[in-house]
Amino acid sequence: MTDERGKTNTEQDEGLEKAPSRIDENPEERIIRALLDSFPTAVTDFKKLGAGIVRASVERRDLFKTCKFLRDSQGFEHLSMITAVEYESKFELVYHITSYQHRLLLELITTTPKEDPSVDSVSAIWGGANWQERESYDLMGIKFNNHPKLERILLPKDFMYHPLRKDFKG
Amino acid sequence: MAEMWINMGPQHPMTHGLWNLRIKVDGETIVDAEPEVGYLHRGIEKLCEDRTYTQIIPIADRLCYGSSLTWSHLYCLTVEDLMGIEVPPRAEYIRVAAIEMQRIASHLMWLAAYAVDLGLMLGFIYGMRDREVFIDLLQALSGSRLTYNFPRIGGVAHDVPPNFERDSLRACAFMEKKLDEYEDIYEGSKVFMLRNEGVGLLRKSDAMNLGVTGPPLRASGVKYDLRKDMPYSVYPEMDFEPVTHKDGDCYARFKVRMDEMRESCKIIRQAVTKMPKGKWRIVAPRNAPAGTGLGRVEDPRGEGVMYVVGDGTDKPYRLKIRSPIFVTVSAAPKMLIGYKVADVVAIMGGLDMCIGETDR
Amino acid sequence: MAVASAPRFDAQRFGVIYRSTPRQCDVLLVNGPVSKKLKPALRRLYDQMPEPKWVIAMGECAISGGPFYSSYSVVPGVDQFIPVDIYIPGCPARPEALIDGILKLQKMIKANKKGLLTGK
Numbered sequence: 001m002t003d004e005r006g007k008t009n010t011e012q013d014e015g016l017e018k019a020p021s022r023i024d025e026n027p028e029e030r031i032i033r034a035l036l037d038s039f040p041t042a043v044t045d046f047k048k049l050g051a052g053i054v055r056a057s058v059e060r061r062d063l064f065k066t067c068k069f070l071r072d073s074q075g076f077e078h079l080s081m082i083t084a085v086e087y088e089s090k091f092e093l094v095y096h097i098t099s100y101q102h103r104l105l106l107e108l109i110t111t112t113p114k115e116d117p118s119v120d121s122v123s124a125i126w127g128g129a130n131w132q133e134r135e136s137y138d139l140m141g142i143k144f145n146n147h148p149k150l151e152r153i154l155l156p157k158d159f160m161y162h163p164l165r166k167d168f169k170g
Numbered sequence: 171m172a173e174m175w176i177n178m179g180p181q182h183p184m185t186h187g188l189w190n191l192r193i194k195v196d197g198e199t200i201v202d203a204e205p206e207v208g209y210l211h212r213g214i215e216k217l218c219e220d221r222t223y224t225q226i227i228p229i230a231d232r233l234c235y236g237s238s239l240t241w242s243h244l245y246c247l248t249v250e251d252l253m254g255i256e257v258p259p260r261a262e263y264i265r266v267a268a269i270e271m272q273r274i275a276s277h278l279m280w281l282a283a284y285a286v287d288l289g290l291m292l293g294f295i296y297g298m299r300d301r302e303v304f305i306d307l308l309q310a311l312s313g314s315r316l317t318y319n320f321p322r323i324g325g326v327a328h329d330v331p332p333n334f335e336r337d338s339l340r341a342c343a344f345m346e347k348k349l350d351e352y353e354d355i356y357e358g359s360k361v362f363m364l365r366n367e368g369v370g371l372l373r374k375s376d377a378m379n380l381g382v383t384g385p386p387l388r389a390s391g392v393k394y395d396l397r398k399d400m401p402y403s404v405y406p407e408m409d410f411e412p413v414t415h416k417d418g419d420c421y422a423r424f425k426v427r428m429d430e431m432r433e434s435c436k437i438i439r440q441a442v443t444k445m446p447k448g449k450w451r452i453v454a455p456r457n458a459p460a461g462t463g464l465g466r467v468e469d470p471r472g473e474g475v476m477y478v479v480g481d482g483t484d485k486p487y488r489l490k491i492r493s494p495i496f497v498t499v500s501a502a503p504k505m506l507i508g509y510k511v512a513d514v515v516a517i518m519g520g521l522d523m524c525i526g527e528t529d530r
Numbered sequence: 531m532a533v534a535s536a537p538r539f540d541a542q543r544f545g546v547i548y549r550s551t552p553r554q555c556d557v558l559l560v561n562g563p564v565s566k567k568l569k570p571a572l573r574r575l576y577d578q579m580p581e582p583k584w585v586i587a588m589g590e591c592a593i594s595g596g597p598f599y600s601s602y603s604v605v606p607g608v609d610q611f612i613p614v615d616i617y618i619p620g621c622p623a624r625p626e627a628l629i630d631g632i633l634k635l636q637k638m639i640k641a642n643k644k645g646l647l648t649g650k
Contacts, residue, residue, distance in 0.1 A: 078378055105466075155603065168216075209565060212565065212603060216601065279532075294536075299537045315622070317622060
């Protein structure tokens with residue numbers, strides 16, 4: 001169902017590109033509109049952070065669908081960075097996704113509850129996410145579902161802790 | 171024929187730094203590969219949560235000691251984004267000139283190590299000798315040869331020394347002549363060309379999907395350079411062209427780096443001649459506001475990104491570092507499968523690995 | 531360290547040759563921070579070297595952990611598990627300091643022909 005909506009959105013986008021309206025002239029507005037059209041409830045909290053940089057929040061269960069939409073029809077070919085941040089009541093995962101053709105950077109934030117820090121892996125969409133997710137697992141303890149090989153990468157294999165957590169002291 | 175796994179490393183002449191490459195070979199042909207990193211992990215991200223913002227600048231230098239100025243500059247950019255500070259223009263020009271000199275020094279160091287691995291000892295001697303010219307300039311600017319501790323949050327540590335403009339212009343003229351000489355030497359060497367042409371092909375779609383950035387990406391035909399496409403500092407006012415090549419093999423990566431050195435000479439000339447007068451530093455506040463900051467630069471090895479979360483105190487709550495080589499090395503199996511064991515040196519050397527930033 | 535064998539500083543004129551296999555070497559030059567993942571491999575390298583052997587610890591990270599002394603994954607100094615003969619300070623150590631350290635080691639070996647901490 002999402003794919004059909006994605007397809008319709010692409011056709012809409014092409015229609016928009018042929019006759020650019022005042023709002024959709026710059027690429028930041030175009031991506032915000034595309035995400036709002038396809039995922040009206042899942043993706044929220046849009047904010048333009050600077051020239052070519054847009055921030056948005058997404059629900060944990062819609063992350064995979066949104067990322068697939070971004071790569072397939074919006075031209076976001078490159079995943080720059082996956083950051084895991086621990087707060088008192090939640091974990092936050094920040095995905096920085098780059099579009100080479102549109103010169104855009106999208107900062108996509110998703111949160112997980114403290115007791116269950118797990119999220120779907122996007123390494124099937126972008127191969128570059130593979131090692132970055134392993135690093136987040138190694139240092140922060142976030143579990144990525146459907147990851148091909150979720151093992152420690154920087155620390156020795158028998159290390160027992162996740163050092164970047166706030167309750168690990170030196 | 172029996173297949174077997176071979177360990178190359180962590181202590182091996184090919185590995186500049188400490189990492190392990192396990193390859194599965196069927197006779198001489200590589201069937202599978204698995205790089206293993208983590209032998210130089212220092213826990214920098216956790217360490218930064220106990221240091222004040224200014225104390226982290228020398229630690230950021232030591233992330234990649236081959237091109238340390240880009241990392242401390244990236245860190246200062248990120249914190250300036252968090253604090254919302256505007257850097258004075260003279261400081262921006264000094265930073266750009268120093269970064270491009272660092273880029274040339276880093277590429278020359280890569281060239282020296284690459285040449286000697288492929289059997290061309292002359293490349294090592296010439297490369298290291300000519301790199302000294304730029305290291306001397308950077309030493310006059312900052313006082314140190316390798317980890318400079320030169321950028322500050324809000325500018326640079328001090329002003330340029332006297333005669334800096336004259337010496338930089340002389341160094342650029344010298345380098346451009348030398349680059350022509352290098353091209354003759356390397357392209358005239360049959361062994362070098364045979365070991366590089368057609369080896370380690372990386373297709374454009376693979377390069378984009380696997381997160382490869384920097385010279386290997388541009389050597390596969392994608393015209394994307396952060397200095398031009400999402401510029402920072404005073405790069406919008408510099409006139410240069412990002413270098414691309416469409417083949418995607420080891421020779422293309424070599425050529426991209428050689429031409430990048432020429433473009434860097436152009437940028438240095440513009441930066442030192444157009445430098446405005448004025449202050450070179452403003453004093454930044456001690457405590458950072460709560461919020462986030464993002465910085466991205468074009469490191470000599472690819473796209474470097476830093477993300478800082480501030481919480482109102484004088485120490486960062488979380489500092490995340492994206493190292494370009496960490497992701498490029500994970501794409502190495504794609505470039506290795508199908509080639510011979512003897513090609514491993516050329517392919518992995520062409521990626522310019524600096525283990526300091528991979529393992530952090 | 532690489533620059534010390536480059537034309538400007540040229541360690542080879544003092545009789546220093548870099549080799550990459552421990553079986554042929556007399557001196558082990560440890561440079562940079564030693565992580566806990568590397569510690570067993572480094573000890574094995576030291577044991578593979580034939581007698582007489584000497585160890586040089588170069589740079590603050592090898593001497594004491596350097597700026598990373600308080601990190602969870604760095605061993606604070608290589609002399610925690612390997613006996614060291616010469617310490618070369620600096621962060622990073624300059625090539626001149628490395629050559630000076632090597633010359634001091636040569637003087638030490640001449641003065642005490644038995645080799646230092648190993649006592650054989």
